[in-house]
Amino acid sequence: MLRNGQAGVVGERAWKWGRVPEHPGFRNMSRSYVPHFIHWLGSPPNFYRFAGNVRPWLMAAALVCAVIGLYGGLVLAPPDYQQGDAYRIIFIHVPSAWMSLFIYAAMAIAGLVALVWRVKLAEVIAMECAPIGAAFTLITLLTGSLWGKPMWGTWWTWGARLTSELVLFFLYLGVIGLYNAFEDRRRGARAASLLALVGIVNLPIVHYSVVWWNTLHQGSTVNLFGHSSIAPSMLWPLLVMALATHLYFFASILGRARTGLLSLESGKQWVRQLVTDTSR
Amino acid sequence: MTQFFAMGGYAVYVWPAYAVFFIVLAWDWFAPALRRRRLTRQLRGRIARERTRSARAARAEVTT
Numbered sequence: 001m002l003r004n005g006q007a008g009v010v011g012e013r014a015w016k017w018g019r020v021p022e023h024p025g026f027r028n029m030s031r032s033y034v035p036h037f038i039h040w041l042g043s044p045p046n047f048y049r050f051a052g053n054v055r056p057w058l059m060a061a062a063l064v065c066a067v068i069g070l071y072g073g074l075v076l077a078p079p080d081y082q083q084g085d086a087y088r089i090i091f092i093h094v095p096s097a098w099m100s101l102f103i104y105a106a107m108a109i110a111g112l113v114a115l116v117w118r119v120k121l122a123e124v125i126a127m128e129c130a131p132i133g134a135a136f137t138l139i140t141l142l143t144g145s146l147w148g149k150p151m152w153g154t155w156w157t158w159g160a161r162l163t164s165e166l167v168l169f170f171l172y173l174g175v176i177g178l179y180n181a182f183e184d185r186r187r188g189a190r191a192a193s194l195l196a197l198v199g200i201v202n203l204p205i206v207h208y209s210v211v212w213w214n215t216l217h218q219g220s221t222v223n224l225f226g227h228s229s230i231a232p233s234m235l236w237p238l239l240v241m242a243l244a245t246h247l248y249f250f251a252s253i254l255g256r257a258r259t260g261l262l263s264l265e266s267g268k269q270w271v272r273q274l275v276t277d278t279s280r
Numbered sequence: 281m282t283q284f285f286a287m288g289g290y291a292v293y294v295w296p297a298y299a300v301f302f303i304v305l306a307w308d309w310f311a312p313a314l315r316r317r318r319l320t321r322q323l324r325g326r327i328a329r330e331r332t333r334s335a336r337a338a339r340a341e342v343t344t
Contacts, residue, residue, distance in 0.1 A: 085288035143297040
């Protein structure tokens, strides 16, 4: 197993900007407009090692942010003047809802790259985004339900926001299902990427649903570019939790993509070497 | 402390919501690790089988 600082088959430290790696595949890329780092990272063994090095740091940062955000949200922030302490569900509900949209966009972009350039790594990332996105969408739906019961008196209504979020959940499940329906996983990934791209029309519907339709769901209280109608003592834990969920997502997708690459490239020499080396 | 856990009477809604958050994300974090362990075990088995097969074939060639 290669460790940090040890020279490997893939050109140690080649991902530094401005340096052409010794890897044979990079001979003709010195004039490319795409940074060398992106090219370097597109190669599965390089990505595998890079992701393995970065991932623990992202997860550690996510945990630190979560502890700070939860302390701020559950302990420091005062109760809401209307909703009492029930509003504290916001600190997980809203970041999860943001993530459900963000991950869908990430999946669709990776899917587009997979469809247009047929990059294997992009296929893997697009397909591994789907379970994480589905997890965050499920959290959004369940925590929303637990918040709706005491505030609206019902677990569920077929309002625009709730229904479009449920559609988002089914879109994620559709992408996962379509991917698994193919014998050839690379073809499956491309087919599911197309579905992900078509489903992107649902994103503005989810986002603007509280504006376009009258619904039981409350409107946005956080505005990135203007005045937020939420008290600062409640806003900062919310934003820290949003940061935590983003960091978590990047840690999770890197780990899942590593496993996905290992599975997809299982016949390749680098995987065989890796698997046999770590057995001791 | 009990006041904190009571959540102003909304404890039955707030804490299950947080439980859902952490349980679902724990699943997301640990499921790939299990998949990965299964995969490496399979791969190791396949490589070991290939090795014994090729070794046996080499021995067979020597004896005949």
